[in-house]
Amino acid sequence: MPARIYQRTRLDHASEIAEDYVEAIADAIAERGYCRAIDLVTHFDVTHATVSNTIGRLQRDGLVDTAPYQPIALTAKGKRLASQSRKRHEIVTAFLKRIGVGDRAAEIDSEGMEHHVSKETLDAMKRVLEQGLPSQDRSDKPSAEPMEGISR
Amino acid sequence: MPARIYQRTRLDHASEIAEDYVEAIADAIAERGYCRAIDLVTHFDVTHATVSNTIGRLQRDGLVDTAPYQPIALTAKGKRLASQSRKRHEIVTAFLKRIGVGDRAAEIDSEGMEHHVSKETLDAMKRVLEQGLPSQDRSDKPSAEPMEGISR
DNA sequence: CTCTGAAGTTAGCCTGGGCTAACTTCAGGG
DNA sequence: CCCTGAAGTTAGCCCAGGCTAACTTCAGAG
Secondary structure: OOOHHHHHHHHHHHHHHHHHHHHHHHHHHHHHOOOOHHHHHHHHOOOHHHHHHHHHHHHHOOOEEOOOOOOOEEOHHHHHHHHHHHHHHHHHHHHHHHOOOOHHHHHHHHHHHHHHOOHHHHHHHHHHHHHOOOOOOOOOOOOOOOOOOOOO | OOOHHHHHHHHHHHHHHHHHHHHHHHHHHHHHOOOOHHHHHHHHOOOHHHHHHHHHHHHHOOOEEOOOOOOOEEOHHHHHHHHHHHHHHHHHHHHHHHOOOOHHHHHHHHHHHHHHOOHHHHHHHHHHHHHOOOOOOOOOOOOOOOOOOOOO
């Protein structure tokens, strides 16, 4: 059964950093109007050299638009990826908080989890945020009164 | 605020493969009494060479016990990691199904997500599985009757 | 008992994502 | 107008985790 799953997990990983970067770039631009490499250096706590390499890859992949010693801009594609990642990230964070995870842990965990959340799971999280838990539709016990609503 | 978060995410990644491997090894042993490299080749859909390399790293890290042309066994440390990962994995999968994610997606997503779930988040998932959603304890509206219990 | 094919290893290569060290750009203060 | 320090780049290194190709082991059929 597995096999394919792991291929997906591996491919996912390839784009995780790209997503984190475009998100950070979009944030910097939103906040101060532009993004410089130094912003990413402090944000990710890596060296200038690493940022330079990574930005090179992002540019190669058509996500950012920049030139030596110039600020870093997002391409249309980069902007799309950024806003999509941002939304996903926010939903995951809100969801974790909703199920009782503390703010700090919710922020840390959502950072790692967001990249592995499929559309289907994201939709399920949204539904929980809006409508609460779905009824427990196990084939055995089709009982309609679950007990999870009781406060405390 | 960030910075540290990303360091953690990077470190997490280092052990993801180790966790997947020990889990797979434990499964094979549980099912057939032993694990051979070929089992991992088919399980992860990678080449023999890759499995050989990876097993070498796991051995270096004290997780498995093996010798050339011999089956692969888990050390005590490896067994601990495997059972811990397995439990976490099961909880995440069950949790996703509980919030309405289909079986297939739940299995795929949990594979990617499990490595990023902290103890705190795992506990929250367990609570949801056992007791449903916590009451919505927003400072505004401390209402004690959430509406998620309603079937449909 | 040999010999053959499946299992496993080894060598050599690649990419991604890190690093340090050394260099280049460039803006601002003096 | 220069010159210095912060920002950025380049070169060269490392490890993880993939790959292919070529080799070795080993068990089982004949």
